[in-house]
Amino acid sequence: MVNSIFVKTERQKTWLEKLYKKEMNFKNTSAQTDELAIFPTENIQELIQMGYTSSTIPTAYGGEGLKVYDMVLLQETLASFDGNTALSIGWNLGVVGELFGKGLWNDKNLEFFAKEVLNGALVNRSVSEAQTGSPTRGGRPGTNAVKQDGSWVLSGRKTFTTASPVLTYFLTSAWIEEQQQVGFFLLHKDLEGLTIDHTWDVISMRGTGSHDLVLDNVKVEESKLVELPDKPSGAPFSGWLLHIPACYLGIAQAARDYAVHFANNYSPNSLNGPISQLPNVQQLLGEIDLELIQARHLIYSVAEAYDDESRRGYLTNEVAVVKHTITNSAITIVDKAMRIVGAKSLQRTNPLQRYYRDVRAGLHNPPMDDMTIKKLALTAIEQDTIKNAIQM
Numbered sequence: 523m524v525n526s527i528f529v530k531t532e533r534q535k536t537w538l539e540k541l542y543k544k545e546m547n548f549k550n551t552s553a554q555t556d557e558l559a560i561f562p563t564e565n566i567q568e569l570i571q572m573g574y575t576s577s578t579i580p581t582a583y584g585g586e587g588l589k590v591y592d593m594v595l596l597q598e599t600l601a602s603f604d605g606n607t608a609l610s611i612g613w614n615l616g617v618v619g620e621l622f623g624k625g626l627w628n629d630k631n632l633e634f635f636a637k638e639v640l641n642g643a644l645v646n647r648s649v650s651e652a653q654t655g656s657p658t659r660g661g662r663p664g665t666n667a668v669k670q671d672g673s674w675v676l677s678g679r680k681t682f683t684t685a686s687p688v689l690t691y692f693l694t695s696a697w698i699e700e701q702q703q704v705g706f707f708l709l710h711k712d713l714e715g716l717t718i719d720h721t722w723d724v725i726s727m728r729g730t731g732s733h734d735l736v737l738d739n740v741k742v743e744e745s746k747l748v749e750l751p752d753k754p755s756g757a758p759f760s761g762w763l764l765h766i767p768a769c770y771l772g773i774a775q776a777a778r779d780y781a782v783h784f785a786n787n788y789s790p791n792s793l794n795g796p797i798s799q800l801p802n803v804q805q806l807l808g809e810i811d812l813e814l815i816q817a818r819h820l821i822y823s824v825a826e827a828y829d830d831e832s833r834r835g836y837l838t839n840e841v842a843v844v845k846h847t848i849t850n851s852a853i854t855i856v857d858k859a860m861r862i863v864g865a866k867s868l869q870r871t872n873p874l875q876r877y878y879r880d881v882r883a884g885l886h887n888p889p890m891d892d893m894t895i896k897k898l899a900l901t902a903i904e905q906d907t908i909k910n911a912i913q914m
Contacts, residue, residue: 614685674741788797
């Protein structure tokens with residue numbers, strides 16, 4: 523359960539209460555989702571019905587107007603029930619929140635899209651490609667968009683399209699040769715030539731449905747070119763990406779809770795009580811909670827700063843640092859939880875082995891660890907250079 527010191531508003535309490543009503547249903551199906559690598563469609567439908575998937579739309583457009591801090595709070599909680607559900611829907615929440623929060627589209631497109639999402643539509647960005655690797659490294663997409671007879675025609679293949687089985691829209695990047703830049707196109711799932719290739723066969727986050735999106739001469743009207751990004755490479759990551767570390771923080775919390783319960787209830791006949799009385803077990807439990815407290819205060823402080831427009835401009839690498847810190851802490855936490863539980867944690871019926879595999883996926887979500895560290899170094903060097911220039 524989320525530490526109550528981070529719950530600040532009645533609206534947050536209300537949303538948490540709604541989510542906790544889903545706790546047992548989501549937990550009870552999480553093992554099957556992983557074992558069979560099936561997408562948790564029923565969970566997503568329940569979230570749509572409760573208005574969760576449209577909650578980051580601003581109130582001016584008919585949504586709940588949830589901010590980044592709210593999203594982190596709710597996503598952490600949801601991930602403690604089922605990581606696959608949380609990561610899948612987190613992309614929708616984050617994309618929607620960023621689109622409206624930054625006003626990335628014109629008013630007509632935003633008004634249209636708000637109605638679609640309020641009516642149950644789901645969206646994710648489709649950016650990754652096998653040839654370019656992570657899009658955050660700056661590779662030019664191999665997917666191409668060509669103007670033909672007043673329409674755009676797109677061809678290419680996208681990887682890691684999370685939640686693809688239920689997405690209504692794919693916000694897809696493509697290289698526009700005639701403009702010599704990357705554009706984002708809003709593609710509806712029913713467009714001719716748009717298909718999903720079921721390639722997702724991994725050991726982590728097996729139920730996210732992160733299949734390949736295949737575009738074979740997909741034709742869309744000119745207005746579906748909704749974004750022409752002009753941000754310089756290396757711009758600060760959006761605070762809406764904090765849904766990623768929030769997910770892995772929730773999984774780590776679930777592992778911690780399991781380990782504590784196990785330690786309090788497992789009593790081998792070599793002891794007069796449960797193993798929670800053993801100093802080495804207490805040491806591991808203490809280290810787990812130390813990691814959780816540090817990670818939680820970091821993510822919520824950065825989320826709060828991002829939501830405060832007067833402070834947002836001062837954020838440089840903090841969002842990336844949160845992702846780096848929490849994903850690595852989650853791996854450490856699950857590892858220590860497994861040390862407490864012992865060999866039983868490796869049984870396929872034990873949730874810890876699932877948590878162990880799932881948190882590893884966090885290393886491969888953007889931004890990558892090496893990029894975060896490099897950016898921190900470059901920022902420090904740049905700041906010192908500017909400081910020296912001013913003093914001269």
